[in-house]
Amino acid sequence: MQSIAIVIMGIIGMLFGWFVYSRFIASKIFRLDENFTTPAHEFTDGVDYVPTNKVVLWGHHFTSVAGAAPIVGPAIAVYWGWVPAVLWVVFGTIFFAGVHDMGALWASNRYKGKSMGALSEDVIGSRTRSLFMIVIFLVLLMVNAVFGVVIAKSFVSQPNAVFPAWTAIVVALIIGQLLRRNFSLVPLCIVGIIVLYASVYAGSYLPISLPDSLFGLTANANWIVILFVYAAIASLLPVWMLLQPRDFINGMQLLVGLFLLYGAVFLSMPDITAPAFNTQQALDTPSIIPLLFVTIACGAVSGFHGIVASGTSSKQLNKETDARFVGYLGAVGEGSLALITIVAVSGVALAATPEEWHEVYSHLGDGSVAAFITGGAKLIENGWGLSVDFSSTILAVMVVLFAGTTMDSGVRLQRYIIQEWGDIYNLSALKNGTLATFIAVGCCLLLAFGAGGSSGSGGMIIWPLFGSTNQILASLTLLVISVMLIKMHRPAIYTLIPMSFVLVMAFFAGIIKLKEYFLAENYLLVFLDAIVLIVSVLVMLEAWSVIAKFKQQALPKQDD
Template sequence: MQSITIVLLGIAGMLLGWFVYSKFIAARIFKLDDSFTTPAHELQDGKDYVPTNKVVLWGHHFTSVAGAAPIVGPAIAVYWGWVPAVLWVVLGTILFAGVHDMGALWASVRHKGKSMGALSESVIGKRSRALFMIVVFLVLLMVNAVFGVVIANSFVSQPTAVFPAWTAIAVALIIGQLLKRNFALIPLCMVGILVLYASVYAGSYIPLSLPESMFGLADTANWIIILFIYAAIASLLPVWMLLQPRDFINGMQLLVGLFLLYGAVFFAMPDITAPAFNTQTAMDTPSIIPLLFVTIACGAVSGFHGIVSSGTSSKQLNKETDVRFVGYLGAVGEGSLALITIVAVSGVALAASPQEWHEIYSHLGAGSVDAFITGGANLIQQGWGLPVEFSSTILAVMVVLFAGTTMDSGVRLQRYIIQEWGEIYNIKALKKGLVATFVAVGSCLLLAFGAGGASGSGGMIIWPLFGSTNQILASLTLLVVSVMLIKMKRPARYTLIPMLFVLVMAFFAGLIKLKEYWLAENYLLVFLDAIVLVVSVLVMLEAWSVIARFRRSESN
């Protein structure tokens, strides 16, 4: 089959979701209202609560939720075959991710920009808040610790990406200052994109790297420390100064990347060499059900999106009707990235024949980011004639910048959670932004170096938990939104059905992993996995109790 068929059908489905389904959900279920005063206006402080143009906010939201996950997950899951991967990405984007992201954003806006953890107390009850926030903190800890390692490894393996990655930060700071002085957005961003791609070209000729050993640590470990120092500073700056312009430029950069990749498919029309359904999997390959639905999270549905929606995006929403543009369209953008990733790692751009493809994908976990960069660069070369080396740098920078923006937002969100704990338990020190940031970064570095030693790769130890934990968080977010809709006497099936599906798949995946960790005698993962599973059950029981009480009061 030609890859263009997959692309046309996938994009058609997502456009149908955007133009039809999202309009229905926005108008009939969430009933978005421009007369509602959003937290960005009600609590405006010039730092975290800032009314923001919906296009700029979409850029922040999109790049914060995207990260490397919509590339990594699909690039791994294609091992089971491209058909199940494509179906889950497309249907998940339309029916799951878009509704989930819109719902989390809307619910938070309706509750003064509270995070989903704090929001669960208002909607379900006090006990659910403490349980919910444990899962949220674990997900943020995993994302921040691991993305620091991912970026550091990319800097070491792709030194040509270092210069453009840091140049993007400098450009964003300048644009943030100019936007504050009412310079026009579009011209500034066009200049910013040109400078970014000029730095990508320059980076191809000026690779930068740290010494292999410095201060008694390897180059990767030193990069991790530098990245967390940067993330700590970035998380304390007002959102208009760095976060918004950086994320918007990265969003525009992604659109350019998607244009190059999708355009290459239309020009080159490469064939698919990967199997539709892989019947030659290794003996130890786990079942596609439920593992497919936790391997591809971002790009189909992801609990981390709910953290971003209710953590930073809800505090910047100018009008409530912008929920649809920021939330649902953000999910469509991520789904389109996941879809083109599947094409890039499934066709002749990566492997000239089915046999060669099976050699690359010899087991579950093979391929991943390297396969995307290799396949994507070859695809761009075939379609546009750009040199493979330059195309590889473009895609490597795209991955690094995405991971970087997710890390920026992740540390800020972790700081919010810690400050909320300070408010809940009346711990004055934790209420302070500087202290909360220090605790957030300190916990990530403690995991990175405490569990991983001098390499700083400790986050990788608990990363296997991310898939099931992240999807359980998505189901809990949908649960909070569903209970809120039920209390408002609105139809809740559009959130309840996705919630039940994701919960069942994630819960069984968690049980499968629990057995694996136990047999491997990895008792840290056994302990953490068990906590997540027990917490999810307790929150569900709490929610069911609230719904039952509400139904009884309605009938009396």
């Protein structure tokens, strides 16, 4: 019964966020204007700048930002107890993530669809742009490397998910072509979902596995290479051809998955066996503060969302007022996924007794995606009567497709960053899309294997560093939005408070991880962590200097 209380309170909170708080922020703070000419109309090119129906764009944005992170983070963080995880997800979604995502869309829209890194030059200064883009590139590098590892591990452990995962790409390509020929969206969506779930059913009988060793690499390592080859090709295709239809189909698939999971909670009313606050932690467990706030990033607030919002979504915004629907509602959707993940890994579906739960979660980092799939599948079986095997395949495919769409967008965004560097520093070679993509993918592969070894199996060691870096980026994005608001003489408290909280937590988490990586002699991650911490301090100092100068100029002159 506790699970129903968690779900109901979470839903009520997020409904308040959507119907009340987001409307206030959109109309009174950002003052979204439906008559403002968006970059999608001003620079329409049929490749990146494409005016898009807000529902389709929501599907792209939602699935691009969701990835596997709102599953991985909460499924790990529940180790500290389900109460702090639920509180951070719900309040983070309402007051942090929604404002951050909508604000990033609005800011980019007002600066001709520029990425947060590029527009920070106009808002703060040229030095800030260079520093900001370093952090953005590193976040993209880490998220792509992490999700490549997540998908590869899922393919190895869940071979039933391989066939439907690749079938979804073929379906998306076909739908993209049909939409381009003005076929109706609704029937295409229905047919696409039917085909997708038919492939899930077929996948249960068609497991696909790679050999344990091929070309001197493990199956996990080969999947990582294959996935990045695919991501490189996908990132060069026009957004209407694959990115938009795939993300929209995945968005609809997520809604089905959420319906199954939330419906199962109400139908089976499972008890919670995880502790509200875990008092049986392993001796080496780090403090919940600040680590909770970087372990759960996506699902509460995430800097990666700002990259997607300003990198691809803002270039497809049909009306500025659509930023509320796409940005804030996208954050609510992700928060809903994080919330149901906590329920799935905290209840009897995963562990029948508190003792069994502690066996699954003996250390921080245990559980994760495997716990979500196991607990979620059993939850669906108890609620809907679907077999555990079929339910496991559904959830495994959901995780894989989310992580895959994030990789699609992430590699594309890395290409944008590299090409922007080509423009900034007048390096014509970097402006070439193919070369920029090759560099982006090469860096991701180096990190995935460099941090995890030749098998790539240990690549998840990047996750804590990704969490702190990601949250630092979120605070920097909120900082840029705050400076814009201050310059426009609008209240900035609604962005400054989230910015300050997230920055403090993420910065101290980064320092903690810096010490851990140094003691473990993982000097690659020491180097990356140190760069992020130094750059974030420099960006904050630059921003404070700009705010101080602006306020000084705004003061009325005193008579002599």
